[in-house]
Amino acid sequence: xxxxxxxxxxxxxxxxxxxxxxxxxxxxxxxxxxxxxxxxxxxxxxxxxxxxxxxxxxxxxxxxxxxxxxxxxxxxxxxxxxxxxxxxxxxxxxxxxxxxxxxxxxxxxxxxxx
Amino acid sequence: xxxxxxxxxxxxxxxxxxxxxxxxxxxxxxxxxxxxxxxxxxxxxxxxxxxxxxxxxxxxxxxxxxxxxxxxxxxxxxxxxxxxxxxxxxxxxxxxxxxxxxxxxxxxxxxxxxx
Numbered sequence: 001x002x003x004x005x006x007x008x009x010x011x012x013x014x015x016x017x018x019x020x021x022x023x024x025x026x027x028x029x030x031x032x033x034x035x036x037x038x039x040x041x042x043x044x045x046x047x048x049x050x051x052x053x054x055x056x057x058x059x060x061x062x063x064x065x066x067x068x069x070x071x072x073x074x075x076x077x078x079x080x081x082x083x084x085x086x087x088x089x090x091x092x093x094x095x096x097x098x099x100x101x102x103x104x105x106x107x108x109x110x111x112x113x114x
Numbered sequence: 115x116x117x118x119x120x121x122x123x124x125x126x127x128x129x130x131x132x133x134x135x136x137x138x139x140x141x142x143x144x145x146x147x148x149x150x151x152x153x154x155x156x157x158x159x160x161x162x163x164x165x166x167x168x169x170x171x172x173x174x175x176x177x178x179x180x181x182x183x184x185x186x187x188x189x190x191x192x193x194x195x196x197x198x199x200x201x202x203x204x205x206x207x208x209x210x211x212x213x214x215x216x217x218x219x220x221x222x223x224x225x226x227x228x229x
Contacts, residue, residue, distance in 0.1 A: 001160075031214045042203065042221045043158070092157050101146045101207065101215050105157030 002027050006093050006106030013083055013113050020079045021109045023093030028073035034066070035092040037108070043092065049076050083113045118206050120220030127227050133191040135223045137204035140185065144206035146215060147180065149189050152201045152222075161202070162189070194227045201225070 003026040013019050023032065034046040047055040047068055055068040069077045080087055093106040119138045127133045137147075148163035164171045164178040164187065171178045177190040191198055202223045210216035 004157075006157075040222075040224075043219045094157075096214050102148055102160040102163060103150075103158075103215075103217060105159070107155070107157050110155075 001102070002029060002095050002097070002104045004093055004095065004104060004106035006109055008109055009107060010110040011112070013111065015084050015113055017083055018079055018081045019083065019111060020077050021091055021093070023076045023078070023106055025074045025095055027097075029095040029097055030073070031096050032070060032076045033094040033096075033103070034068065034076075034078045035094060035105075037090040037092060039089075046078070046091075080111065083111075085113045087111065088113045118204060118218050118220040120204050120223060122223060123221070124224045125226070127191075127194045127225065129194060129196060129227055129229050131194050131227075133189075133194045133198065133225055133227070135189045135202055135204065135225070136186065137188065137206075137220050138184075138186045139206045139218075141206070141208070142185070143208045144218075145209070146207045147178070147187050148205050148207070148217075149176075149178065150203040150205060150219075152203065158203055191225075194225075196227045196229060199225055199227050 005024045007022045032049045035043045037043050045058050046061045047057045049055045049068050049070040051070050051073050067079045090108045090110050092108045094103045096103050149161045150158035151161040152158040162173050162176050166182050175192045180187045204220040205217050207215040207217040
């Protein structure tokens with residue numbers, strides 16, 4: 001399975017600022033996903049990022065708030081814009097190889113907005 | 115229906131005991147049922163998975179039991195150890211547009227195994 005490096009692992013940010021989270025995969029993957037996991041909660045899909053096309057956002061998430069880049073088959077970024085304390089959460093990058101069934105997750109970015 | 119219901123929310127088990135976590139789904143189009151294990155500060159990791167054409171899958175101390183007619187599946191952890199203390203998520207997935215498995219996660223069970 002793929003190995004995912006996610007940076008930063010944690011950050012404390014001021015409200016109104018933006019944070020960009022990086023996700024690097026050790027192999028080429030078509031599909032990359034960004035999830036949010038609030039403390040003690042399940043995983044909520046934010047968006048699906050395909051290389052070469054715009055990200056597809058789930059209901060309740062918009063591009064202006066969570067812009068995503070996918071410049072190549074091994075890298076993606078998620079930006080959390082104009083942050084508020086409600087954005088405090090763990091953000092996870094995930095990949096799946098075409099034809100496979102299981103997802104691989106990064107270790108996550110623990111974001112605290114003060 | 116895309117929901118996957120998971121219970122219990124939390125579970126405390128004595129070392130050596132059996133931990134049982136249950137899940138139920140509605141959508142019969144799901145064709146893959148994985149369980150993920152998540153330790154604090156880490157992302158979820160695939161633990162074990164089953165397809166709906168079998169009723170049981172065992173890997174070491176971990177067993178999935180699957181009841182297709184009832185649309186339920188469960189994870190059994192035999193001889194539970196303190197190192198098994200983690201949050202467990204059941205999930206169900208089906209092939210989505212683009213050819214990849216689109217997954218729906220349960221709400222999670224926080225397992226604590228006490229010595």
